[in-house]
Amino acid sequence: MSTSSRNPMKDLVAFAGAATTGFSAHNTDRTPLSLAAEACSKLLRECGLKASDIDGICGPSSVSAGDLQNTLGIPELTWWSNPPIPFVNQVIQAASAVHAGVCDTVLVYHVPYRHAFFTASALRDPFRRVMPAIAPGGNPDTMWGPIGYTAWASRYIHDYNVPKERFGLVAINDRSNAQDNPGAAMREPMTMDDYMSARMVRWPLCLLDMDVPVDGADAFIITTTERARDLPFSPVMINAAVLGMVDANVEDQTVSLEHHGHHVVAKALKAKSDFWIDDIDVYFPYDGFTIITLNWLENIGFCGRGEAGDFLAANWDAEKNRILINGRIPVNPHGGALSEGGTQGSGHIREAIHQLQGRAGVRQVANARRTLVTAGGFFYNAQGLALHRD
Amino acid sequence: MSRSISDSDLVSTFAHLGIDRDSAAHYAGRLEHLLLINRCGECSTYHHPPRPMCAKCWSTDVAATEVTGNGVIDLLIFLHQGPQAPGVDYSTPYPVASVALDEQAGLRFTATVIGSPNEEIAIGQRVTLDWFDRAGVPTPAFRLVGGAA
Numbered sequence A: 001m002s003t004s005s006r007n008p009m010k011d012l013v014a015f016a017g018a019a020t021t022g023f024s025a026h027n028t029d030r031t032p033l034s035l036a037a038e039a040c041s042k043l044l045r046e047c048g049l050k051a052s053d054i055d056g057i058c059g060p061s062s063v064s065a066g067d068l069q070n071t072l073g074i075p076e077l078t079w080w081s082n083p084p085i086p087f088v089n090q091v092i093q094a095a096s097a098v099h100a101g102v103c104d105t106v107l108v109y110h111v112p113y114r115h116a117f118f119t120a121s122a123l124r125d126p127f128r129r130v131m132p133a134i135a136p137g138g139n140p141d142t143m144w145g146p147i148g149y150t151a152w153a154s155r156y157i158h159d160y161n162v163p164k165e166r167f168g169l170v171a172i173n174d175r176s177n178a179q180d181n182p183g184a185a186m187r188e189p190m191t192m193d194d195y196m197s198a199r200m201v202r203w204p205l206c207l208l209d210m211d212v213p214v215d216g217a218d219a220f221i222i223t224t225t226e227r228a229r230d231l232p233f234s235p236v237m238i239n240a241a242v243l244g245m246v247d248a249n250v251e252d253q254t255v256s257l258e259h260h261g262h263h264v265v266a267k268a269l270k271a272k273s274d275f276w277i278d279d280i281d282v283y284f285p286y287d288g289f290t291i292i293t294l295n296w297l298e299n300i301g302f303c304g305r306g307e308a309g310d311f312l313a314a315n316w317d318a319e320k321n322r323i324l325i326n327g328r329i330p331v332n333p334h335g336g337a338l339s340e341g342g343t344q345g346s347g348h349i350r351e352a353i354h355q356l357q358g359r360a361g362v363r364q365v366a367n368a369r370r371t372l373v374t375a376g377g378f379f380y381n382a383q384g385l386a387l388h389r390d
Numbered sequence B: 001m002s003r004s005i006s007d008s009d010l011v012s013t014f015a016h017l018g019i020d021r022d023s024a025a026h027y028a029g030r031l032e033h034l035l036l037i038n039r040c041g042e043c044s045t046y047h048h049p050p051r052p053m054c055a056k057c058w059s060t061d062v063a064a065t066e067v068t069g070n071g072v073i074d075l076l077i078f079l080h081q082g083p084q085a086p087g088v089d090y091s092t093p094y095p096v097a098s099v100a101l102d103e104q105a106g107l108r109f110t111a112t113v114i115g116s117p118n119e120e121i122a123i124g125q126r127v128t129l130d131w132f133d134r135a136g137v138p139t140p141a142f143r144l145v146g147g148a149a
């Protein structure tokens, strides 16, 4: 298959803004709809938009577009959709609808939520117990879903003889960065001893290798770049966006860590975008599991096979106890999925927008103009997004 | 295909494993202690999990076919916690292995490993198929072959 560079939407659609409720690693007494409505109304106010300015809505299936429209009193929609996460899927669908002229201004949202499946404490909330199950249960003899990442982490350690401390650098980077993010769920400093002594969940991955189930919401406005120029914040243009998947996409049938969805994303995003890893000012690799970040660094081209851990050690900012690629490029400065909270990519994209708009507060990367978000995992949800400003 | 068990009983026996019409023959095989993997009648390619068509040649002539269950551990984890299942308490971490089957390169089947202490189980070791009962239902498992690898 040849990789197409065709990209007629390039830079014509943009994020006008992004907002968040912040995230909690404890059960809140809020519904997903309540959290979504808070983030969305906050963002609409910040952008100076009225309900009637919105004609499209897109978010995950956990909060229907119709319920959100009804809650916010958005009078008329010409487009809406509730596709599966991770969140670049929502972005691509909304941007495509704008580019096609199905609608002009889309309210895009995500609601990470502590569903009963994720944790025992979430299961204790009777309101969460009656929510629809999102994962199968009762079968330990499987590499299904999250377990598949553990399986390939195990294989990665075996093939490349990687010490577990190298995985810890991903977790410590996120935690160090989260200390500057008041919306992050986990902000206490983490040492390598903390990481290495964390409770084993599925060997070889421990609790701190896995993202934090949180309650919270992110909201975004996606519209034409032309329309975004009339709004208060500088437009963050979508230079390129792709999803990636290969045929052997079942967890235990994946060919190898050298052939899966990441590689499709890397190839297609590079072909469609105007800039690449040497041109970016901040980088957002997905970190739902530490192994995903290590593998993204290799698959996007920062280093070779099995070298990501050594790459992190060589690009470590000892003063701030975090990654700084080439002494310049921070990685997941908001704290990522491991410390801000498991947002399935929405937190990474929100922070990317805030960085490029110069609105990231104490976390601001000086003169940030370009970024890559490489979201999702190996099997059926790899995604990429190239964002920049003027 | 004729089966000795009714569709209704088959579905209720394996509902927690996500049985559907495409995987019914595989699960029915378990009741006879047979590991059945879909194989194409046109080009002889195996695939798993069971699909209604051969991905190599688009033939719909795919049939659940017995395999030996001999192979090599490709992926290996130990669950320190996990879903509730009869006879599994995770106080001893529960091994789960994806085994590259001898029948075809890259074809894997996932099951637990029985008969050896966890310290002796490792990626690269040869295994063979065995069965145990979980809540009265035959369940495939792997067993290390010939002691240490």
Ligand SMILES: [Zn+2]
Binding pocket: B040, B041, B042, B043, B044, B045, B054, B055, B056, B057, B058, B059
């Ligand atoms: Zn065939």
